[in-house]
Amino acid sequence: MHPYRRTLARYPQAAGGGLIDRRAFLGAGLLAGAAGVAAGAPAAAVGEQLPPSMLRPGAALSTYGIPSRYEASVQRLIKRPTVDVSPGTGSSRTPLHRLNGIITPSGLHFQRNHNGVPDINPAGHRLLVHGLVRRPLTFTVDALLRYPSISRICFIECGGNSDVNAANDEPQQVTVGAIHGLISCSEWSGVPLGVLLDEAGIAPDASWLLVEGADAAGMSRSIPLIHARDHAIVALYQNGERLRPEQGYPVRLLVPGWEGNINVKWLHRIKVTSGPMETRDETSHYTELRRDGKALQFDFIMPVKSVIVLPSAGLTMQGPGWYEISGLAWSGMGRVAKVEVSADGGRSWAEAALQAPVLPQCLTRFRLPWHWSGQPALLQSRAFDEHGNTQPTRSDWVSRFAADQEYHNNSIQGWGVTGGGEVLNVYT
Amino acid sequence: MHPYRRTLARYPQAAGGGLIDRRAFLGAGLLAGAAGVAAGAPAAAVGEQLPPSMLRPGAALSTYGIPSRYEASVQRLIKRPTVDVSPGTGSSRTPLHRLNGIITPSGLHFQRNHNGVPDINPAGHRLLVHGLVRRPLTFTVDALLRYPSISRICFIECGGNSDVNAANDEPQQVTVGAIHGLISCSEWSGVPLGVLLDEAGIAPDASWLLVEGADAAGMSRSIPLIHARDHAIVALYQNGERLRPEQGYPVRLLVPGWEGNINVKWLHRIKVTSGPMETRDETSHYTELRRDGKALQFDFIMPVKSVIVLPSAGLTMQGPGWYEISGLAWSGMGRVAKVEVSADGGRSWAEAALQAPVLPQCLTRFRLPWHWSGQPALLQSRAFDEHGNTQPTRSDWVSRFAADQEYHNNSIQGWGVTGGGEVLNVYT
Numbered sequence: 001m002h003p004y005r006r007t008l009a010r011y012p013q014a015a016g017g018g019l020i021d022r023r024a025f026l027g028a029g030l031l032a033g034a035a036g037v038a039a040g041a042p043a044a045a046v047g048e049q050l051p052p053s054m055l056r057p058g059a060a061l062s063t064y065g066i067p068s069r070y071e072a073s074v075q076r077l078i079k080r081p082t083v084d085v086s087p088g089t090g091s092s093r094t095p096l097h098r099l100n101g102i103i104t105p106s107g108l109h110f111q112r113n114h115n116g117v118p119d120i121n122p123a124g125h126r127l128l129v130h131g132l133v134r135r136p137l138t139f140t141v142d143a144l145l146r147y148p149s150i151s152r153i154c155f156i157e158c159g160g161n162s163d164v165n166a167a168n169d170e171p172q173q174v175t176v177g178a179i180h181g182l183i184s185c186s187e188w189s190g191v192p193l194g195v196l197l198d199e200a201g202i203a204p205d206a207s208w209l210l211v212e213g214a215d216a217a218g219m220s221r222s223i224p225l226i227h228a229r230d231h232a233i234v235a236l237y238q239n240g241e242r243l244r245p246e247q248g249y250p251v252r253l254l255v256p257g258w259e260g261n262i263n264v265k266w267l268h269r270i271k272v273t274s275g276p277m278e279t280r281d282e283t284s285h286y287t288e289l290r291r292d293g294k295a296l297q298f299d300f301i302m303p304v305k306s307v308i309v310l311p312s313a314g315l316t317m318q319g320p321g322w323y324e325i326s327g328l329a330w331s332g333m334g335r336v337a338k339v340e341v342s343a344d345g346g347r348s349w350a351e352a353a354l355q356a357p358v359l360p361q362c363l364t365r366f367r368l369p370w371h372w373s374g375q376p377a378l379l380q381s382r383a384f385d386e387h388g389n390t391q392p393t394r395s396d397w398v399s400r401f402a403a404d405q406e407y408h409n410n411s412i413q414g415w416g417v418t419g420g421g422e423v424l425n426v427y428t
Numbered sequence: 429m430h431p432y433r434r435t436l437a438r439y440p441q442a443a444g445g446g447l448i449d450r451r452a453f454l455g456a457g458l459l460a461g462a463a464g465v466a467a468g469a470p471a472a473a474v475g476e477q478l479p480p481s482m483l484r485p486g487a488a489l490s491t492y493g494i495p496s497r498y499e500a501s502v503q504r505l506i507k508r509p510t511v512d513v514s515p516g517t518g519s520s521r522t523p524l525h526r527l528n529g530i531i532t533p534s535g536l537h538f539q540r541n542h543n544g545v546p547d548i549n550p551a552g553h554r555l556l557v558h559g560l561v562r563r564p565l566t567f568t569v570d571a572l573l574r575y576p577s578i579s580r581i582c583f584i585e586c587g588g589n590s591d592v593n594a595a596n597d598e599p600q601q602v603t604v605g606a607i608h609g610l611i612s613c614s615e616w617s618g619v620p621l622g623v624l625l626d627e628a629g630i631a632p633d634a635s636w637l638l639v640e641g642a643d644a645a646g647m648s649r650s651i652p653l654i655h656a657r658d659h660a661i662v663a664l665y666q667n668g669e670r671l672r673p674e675q676g677y678p679v680r681l682l683v684p685g686w687e688g689n690i691n692v693k694w695l696h697r698i699k700v701t702s703g704p705m706e707t708r709d710e711t712s713h714y715t716e717l718r719r720d721g722k723a724l725q726f727d728f729i730m731p732v733k734s735v736i737v738l739p740s741a742g743l744t745m746q747g748p749g750w751y752e753i754s755g756l757a758w759s760g761m762g763r764v765a766k767v768e769v770s771a772d773g774g775r776s777w778a779e780a781a782l783q784a785p786v787l788p789q790c791l792t793r794f795r796l797p798w799h800w801s802g803q804p805a806l807l808q809s810r811a812f813d814e815h816g817n818t819q820p821t822r823s824d825w826v827s828r829f830a831a832d833q834e835y836h837n838n839s840i841q842g843w844g845v846t847g848g849g850e851v852l853n854v855y856t
Contacts, residue, residue, distance in 0.1 A: 250496075
């Protein structure tokens with residue numbers, strides 16, 4: 001009997017199309033049944049020749065490491081507007097299907113820049129807190145580094161993520177990174193914004209903040225004061241080290257779970273106000289036009305969402321047999337509570353395993369064993385957060401908005417697997 | 429009244445020498461008292477000139493990001509043996525005082541290499557599982573990438589970490605990274621070793637494993653089978669992306685909480701055995717010689733430990749006032765339960781705040797507000813893990829071993845602050 005048939009017999013299917021119980025691969029006690037998952041080759045010769053790397057000394061010690069030259073193709077995917085703008089305007093997206101775990105390496109964290117990446121010498125940078133405050137203050141970076149700090153592992157998602165599937169009537173055959181790669185996840189450390197606001201002293205009639213970046217776009221957004229004071233962080237560190245230039249060096253705002261561009265990079269000004277400022281970046285962009293001609297504005301929180309990254313469009317199955325379905329889920333509202341996966345076009349769903357720790361406003365990796373029979377299949381995932389929110393179908397989501405509205409698309413992604421093993425982006 | 433005096437009055441000291449209750453800075457509701465911590469400067473001119481970065485477009489989008497040129501000094505500290513060995517032999521240490529949070533950026537993860545960093549093309553790499561198995565197997569990297577995977581955020585610490593304070597009778601005045609920087613923390617993803625062992629089929633008389641790297645040192649260690657099968661991971665990813673060359677690309681073993689060199693890099697061979705193999709790297713090194721002439725061997729688990737990284741040796745205080753004491757704690761046995769800090773040479777201790785999430789075999793960031801009066805002070809930290817283990821004093825620790833024994837030094841670190849604000853490495 002072929003090994004995977006033994007496993008199939010031992011672990012009853014959790015849903016149609018070959019989805020196996022998520023506990024099959026979790027914990028050593030349950031691993032016995034995993035034999036034959038992807039079957040290593042019999043050892044041809046145990047006394048094999050030594051690999052060449054054992055025959056000569058290796059390279060010298062280095063002060064700062066970089067990826068292997070064999071991984072040079074793992075890159076952010078640059079996407080620029082077709083209009084004539086500066087070379088730094090547009091986005092670069094995280095190649096989600098080349099990664100595992102939840103941390104995005106800082107070098108591959110997506111970027112969305114409205115007029116390029118400024119080169120800021122921290123010695124000259126100032127953060128100004130003014131407006132409806134008792135005493136306007138400026139903070140040097142050295143001063144900020146002395147303040148009490150906190151850390152958060154959380155995602156940032158661009159409000160325009162998954163635009164490819166929103167704006168095109170026909171599904172585009174591009175990678176999961178090109179469709180959904182405007183999301184990344186890091187450990188951020190910095191000063192709770194509330195500490196700085198308290199130093200300046202907030203006036204009684206204050207209710208909003210304007211936050212502005214020191215880039216050539218002067219990217220700025222308005223944020224309700226009460227949320228910013230309790231949850232925002234003036235971030236100085238990403239994944240342990242100081243921010244990368246394209247992530248806002250030397251200072252960015254972090255508002256976990258909120259729309260990407262609210263996490264203003266190159267932060268240089270916070271103005272305490274009595275209302276929203278209606279800036280360019282919250283009026284001409286980042287609003288959601290409905291079919292009735294009205295638009296949702298200040299839709300801050302990124303909704304619950306998930307996407308299978310393996311397999312995904314552009315990849316080819318290596319023949320029938322065992323695969324691990326692997327994906328990412330998240331919610332701007334809190335923790336992911338459950339992710340369900342379907343391999344039969346939504347007729348049945350199986351619950352995926354969630355990798356601990358499951359943190360609020362953070363990517364959660366989900367995994368599920370799958371035996372692909374070699375027949376056409378349709379894979380989908382749907383996440384539920386701790387508040388019971390879940391994802392709409394694409395058709396339901398599209399029906400809410402005017403044509404080509406592309407913000408906050410959290411609809412269910414479909415990946416079609418052909419009998420030949422090709423994986424396609426499909427609308428369901 | 430000066431702002432920090434207001435805070436002192438509101439938050440009673442938690443211990444002598446100016447240590448304040450850890451809750452003073454945690455949570456927005458408690459932040460009101462933090463006013464004046466490091467006092468931003470009054471805004472000289474609210475209508476200040478625009479920063480130069482706003483006057484011209486920024487740099488182009490990039491496919492793989494690197495740190496800011498203003499952070500070029502944040503480097504691993506290379507330390508090589510004085511004997512004539514290959515340029516890749518020795519260690520490079522993490523500059524702990526330049527980082528925040530718990531994740532070590534992969535480029536700054538410490539390395540300890542016994543004969544350089546091999547350049548391994550993954551297409552030709554094989555992992556052999558043989559010895560006391562039903563069927564010897566070889567795994568290509570592509571095969572390993574298809575197996576079920578798991579992720580762990582955990583530390584790796586070299587058995588020789590903190591050697592500087594073990595081997596020298598007088599405290600060396602070098603940075604915290606030079607003393608304690610052979611520890612780093614990442615999110616690792618890969619295949620549970622048990623899955624691969626189960627595929628090969630373990631013989632009844634098997635009880636140990638030999639694990640060997642494909643570097644020119646053939647670095648190898650013996651591990652009890654039962655622990656490896658239940659806890660080890662054949663790691664393929666670090667912090668989301670594939671391993672860096674100096675971290676074992678394309679495959680390393682991960683045994684969370686166990687001595688660094690057991691986490692064999694460039695893993696190419698696992699032999700299932702009936703006992704330990706007594707390799708060079710577990711006999712001539714990585715044993716702990718006692719005063720009675722006997723040595724501890726196979727002392728796998730890295731003990732509970734902590735170190736204050738800010739302030740630390742080589743830094744200079746910026747005058748009396750508020751500081752955040754920030755440090756790292758960890759235990760190979762499990763979770764950190766508590767970290768205590770003393771500013772008065774151990775006469776009194778205050779409990780530090782632990783940054784969530786607190787994970788097993790993982791770095792835990794601790795923080796505590798401190799008002800430095802400008803008088804000489806002696807800072808120390810001591811961690812307790814969930815099993816009640818804690819750290820010895822340096823004199824107690826030294827007394828257990830022969831002269832110059834330098835492995836597994838988890839004794840309490842002392843940092844002396846002079847009246848002039850200089851921070852010194854001191855033995856206590």
